[in-house]
Structure formats: C-alpha cells, structure tokens
Amino acid sequence: MAKVLLALCMGVAASTTVWAAQVSPPVLDSERVKEGQGIYRQYCSSCHGGNAEGALDWREPNEQGELPPPPHNQEGHTWRHSDADLYEMIAKGWRDPFNETDHLTMPPFGEILAPEEIEAVVTYLKSLWTEEQRRYQLQESLKEPFPAATKQNP
Secondary structure (H helix, E strand, O other), X not given: OHHHHHHHHHHHHHHHHHHHHHOOOOOOOHHHHHHHHHHHHHXXXXXXXXXXXXXXXXXXXXXXXXXXXXXXXXXXXXXXXXXXXXXXXHHHOEOOOOOOOOOOOEOOOOOOOOHHHHHHHHHHHHOOOOHHHHHHHHHHHHHXXXXXXXXXXX
C-alpha cells in the first residue's frame, strides 16, 4: 500500500512539474501593466527604484540590521510569491523576517490603494519577470490567487 501511495505522489509531483514547464503564463493586459506602472512609480519607486532595481546592496543589512528594499524585477525574488502573498504584503505592509528590528520595513498601502490598484501593481511586476519566473509564479498563484475582493486580471 505504501509503495502505491508513494508512486501516486511521485506521479502527481512529476505531472505538476511537467505542467509547469509546458504551460505559458497568460498574456498580460497592456493597459493593466501601464496602470500598475504608474501606481508603482508614485508609491513604490522611491524605495524599490524607478526600474524596480531595488536599493543598492539590497542583500546586505544596513546599520539598523534591516535588509534594504529588494528589486522587483527578474533579479529579485518577488516572482517566488503568489498573487495572494504579494497582495497582502502591499496591502498590510511587510516586515522582512531576517531584519533585526520589529517595525514594518514596508508600509501598508491598503488604506491608500484600492484592491484593483494593488492588483494592477502586481500585474506590472509580472511584466518585469522572465517567462520561466512568471510560469513559477502562476503555479504558486493557482494555489493562492488574489483575494476574492479583487477582479483577477493576468
């Protein structure tokens, strides 16, 4: 019985991997990308850079023991997070778990931005990633999509 379950689990894992390698992420809505880029420039670029390149030395803690804002382009790790995770980070703010301080290192924008605007920012970020990164992020987002309060657009 255990061998059958193991084989079944391995088959599911293999088929998921094959699916992820074969499925192209959806084409991004160019209007949503443009809208998200404008919101990003207004609210995010002062910390994360005008081209989403992140702060200098973003991998090294600063004097306070905090990691500077990371890039959101293909050089960073934003693409590893699901739509739900990215939405929550933007809406509620974020404290990097590796930071030595307890305060939020990114302020919450949920009181400033409408859910659709947060979703547009995430859509813009997707336009900065490689197809492989977008494929991985799509797989994560199928498990954890945008909250129901938003109208999902790729």
